[in-house]
Amino acid sequence: MFDKVIFHIDVNSAYLSWEAVYRLQHVGGHVDLREQVCAVGGDAAMRHGIILAKSLPAKRFGIHTGESILEARQKCPQLMIVPPNYGLYEQSSAAFMNILKEYSPEVEQYSIDEAFMDMTGTRGLWGPPRMAAERIRQEISGRLGFTVNVGVSSNKLLAKMASDFKKPDRVHTLFPEEIPEKMWPLPVADLFFVGRATAKKLHTMGIFTIGELARQDPELIKYHLKKHGEVIWAFANGMDVSPVLPEPPANKGYGNSTTIAFDVTDAGTARLVLLSLAEMVAARLRSDGVCAGVVSVTVKYDDLKSVSHQRTLPEGTNITSELFGHAGRLFDELWDGRPIRHLGIHTGRISRASGVRQISFADPVDYEKLGRLDAMVDAVRDRYGRDAMMRASFARREKVRSGSRGDGPASGMYGKPGNGAAKIQNLEHMAGGVSREKWTVDYTKVPVE
Numbered sequence: 001m002f003d004k005v006i007f008h009i010d011v012n013s014a015y016l017s018w019e020a021v022y023r024l025q026h027v028g029g030h031v032d033l034r035e036q037v038c039a040v041g042g043d044a045a046m047r048h049g050i051i052l053a054k055s056l057p058a059k060r061f062g063i064h065t066g067e068s069i070l071e072a073r074q075k076c077p078q079l080m081i082v083p084p085n086y087g088l089y090e091q092s093s094a095a096f097m098n099i100l101k102e103y104s105p106e107v108e109q110y111s112i113d114e115a116f117m118d119m120t121g122t123r124g125l126w127g128p129p130r131m132a133a134e135r136i137r138q139e140i141s142g143r144l145g146f147t148v149n150v151g152v153s154s155n156k157l158l159a160k161m162a163s164d165f166k167k168p169d170r171v172h173t174l175f176p177e178e179i180p181e182k183m184w185p186l187p188v189a190d191l192f193f194v195g196r197a198t199a200k201k202l203h204t205m206g207i208f209t210i211g212e213l214a215r216q217d218p219e220l221i222k223y224h225l226k227k228h229g230e231v232i233w234a235f236a237n238g239m240d241v242s243p244v245l246p247e248p249p250a251n252k253g254y255g256n257s258t259t260i261a262f263d264v265t266d267a268g269t270a271r272l273v274l275l276s277l278a279e280m281v282a283a284r285l286r287s288d289g290v291c292a293g294v295v296s297v298t299v300k301y302d303d304l305k306s307v308s309h310q311r312t313l314p315e316g317t318n319i320t321s322e323l324f325g326h327a328g329r330l331f332d333e334l335w336d337g338r339p340i341r342h343l344g345i346h347t348g349r350i351s352r353a354s355g356v357r358q359i360s361f362a363d364p365v366d367y368e369k370l371g372r373l374d375a376m377v378d379a380v381r382d383r384y385g386r387d388a389m390m391r392a393s394f395a396r397r398e399k400v401r402s403g404s405r406g407d408g409p410a411s412g413m414y415g416k417p418g419n420g421a422a423k424i425q426n427l428e429h430m431a432g433g434v435s436r437e438k439w440t441v442d443y444t445k446v447p448v449e
Contacts, residue, residue: 004154005153006120006154008110008115008116008163009115009136009140009148009163012167013054013055017146019088021144037055038082039053039055039079041082050067052084063079083446090112100115104118106246116159137171147169148169149169151164151172153175162174184209184214188203188210191210210236254290256277257298257432267335271328274324275324276394279391281323282323283378290318292348293350295311295347296308299342301338303338316351323345344432390429
């Protein structure tokens with residue numbers, strides 16, 4: 001019986017590293033962004049202005065992922081911001097995962113830039129665990145040009161903790177016998193699954209290090225933190241039995257949300273945003289062959305306060321118009337008239353789509369016809385791109401975008417140019433997730449040094 005060997009591989013400053021390598025190898029760049037005071041950030045004008053990744057020199061100024069570009073520039077006025085390029089990130093991630101699969105068939109992609117590997121029983125192929133980890137680290141650097149940290153242990157929790165030790169481009173081990181020396185002295189906030197709120201509660205209990213948590217009575221931790229307390233106490237003691245899962249588990253819910261580039265103050269525009277979200281969520285449900293039995297809507301106001309409401313549906317659905325109808329009714333119940341900054345649609349109670357639906361004589365809607373219509377739209381978009389077919393309300397928006405005078409049906413819904421039309425043109429007909437402007441970068445318009 002082989003002892004379990006688990007690796008956790010994490011790309012160092014992934015988005016920035018991938019951008020740096022691409023510029024150096026494909027766009028004629030001569031400056032390595034990883035060595036500059038630099039960060040990847042969204043478009044502040046579109047209200048996506050947060051730091052997505054930062055270089056080590058930028059980190060020394062106290063800049064951290066998730067803060068606003070404004071906050072980051074207050075710390076470091078000379079900070080260089082480069083735009084995100086999610087198309088590049090997907091390609092880089094796929095190349096990264098392909099290398100890992102050359103070393104083990106048991107690879108679980110944990111996120112776009114990190115993965116777990118079950119390396120149990122591979123000693124005869126790749127040598128002892130640390131030697132194999134060093135080989136993987138060097139091969140990724142040599143073939144793809146970016147660096148990774150590799151954590152090595154006997155379970156996923158300890159491997160992930162190890163990969164977070166000193167960066168970049170390192171291999172670290174954290175086997176059970178190393179826990180007292182390497183993990184217990186760390187701040188309790190460094191423990192996986194301990195967020196800010198949990199860390200604050202633990203601090204009020206006099207618990208400041210992972211070791212102090214590990215040595216506490218588990219019943220006391222459970223009393224204060226319920227089930228979550230049991231989990232983090234086990235983690236503090238290095239206990240984790242979760243397996244590496246090469247196949248991702250089925251989604252328990254589908255959702256999309258979007259931060260709107262302007263404050264929405266009228267129901268018509270809000271409904272357009274909800275329609276664009278329903279288009280995306282329903283298409284994802286149909287793609288996976290599932291239906292949703294619960295739908296919820298979230299509204300975030302201009303003061304960043306959020307409210308949400310949900311309902312259980314009489315029948316599971318993946319029909320766009322039906323999902324939008326339920327979302328619209330939930331929105332009407334929620335909205336109090338304040339300016340809206342962010343909208344979201346989320347679904348739950350997911351089940352396999354059976355193709356069978358209970359007929360009600362009280363409901364005149366032909367759901368079978370709507371399902372066929374959605375299937376036809378999906379087929380066209382799959383073949384020609386998602387912009388190949390859109391609803392008329394968004395097609396009219398395109399006229400405003402291209403300079404329409406605003407007369408005709410569009411003017412009543414959107415107003416004439418100069419009267420809100422410029423804002424409406426920023427709405428996508430399929431919204432949510434990564435916005436369109438983040439998928440590609442036109443390097444002819446971006447300074448590359």
